[in-house]
Amino acid sequence: MRVLGKLFRRLYLARLVALHDAGRLGFFGAPAHLAERQAFLRHLSPVRKKRWVAYAKAPFAGPEAVLAYLSRYTHRVAISNRRLITFDETVVTFRYTDYRRDDCDWRQNMTLAVDEFIRRFLLHVLPRGFHRIRHYGLLAGSTRKTSLARANSCTSPHRPMTTHQANRITSARHAPAAADE
16 A cells, blocks of 8 residues: 555645646635745645555445445535525624534534635535536436446446345435435
C-alpha cells in the first residue's frame, strides 16, 4: 500500500498544481495569498513530505450494499427547503445532522453569513460537463435495471442479481428519506 500512497500523492498534487496554474482554483479571505504560484507551492511543500496512506478494501457487505448506498445519497440536493429555518439579508439559519456527536442530540442548527452559506452551497454544484448520477450512468431511469444487472454480473459473476434485489435498490432510490441529510 505504500506504493499506492506515493502514487496517489504524486498524481493528486500534480493535478492540483495544474489546476492552480490554469487559474481554476479560487482563494478568498485569509488564504487569498495562495493565488500566487510560489506561495501555493510553499504551502504544498510540507504535504509532499508526508507519508500518504491509501486505504482500500473490498466493500464489507458486497456490491449490492454499495449500489443501495449510492442510490440513496447521490441524487440528493445540497440542502432541502425543510432544513432552512430562517434567513434574511445577512444570515441564513439551517438544520444539519452532526453524526460525530456522542450524545443522541445529532440535530443542530447553524447560522452563517449569507456569502458563506452561498459559498458552501456552491461547493455542491457540479462543474460544466458533469452530470448527476440519477440523470446519467448506472441509475439512469430508462436503463436502471439493465445497468444494475450488468454491474452486478461484473462484480460477482457467480451470483446474478435477482429481480427482487434490483427492485429493492430501485425502490430505495424513490423512498422518502427517514432522516433528512
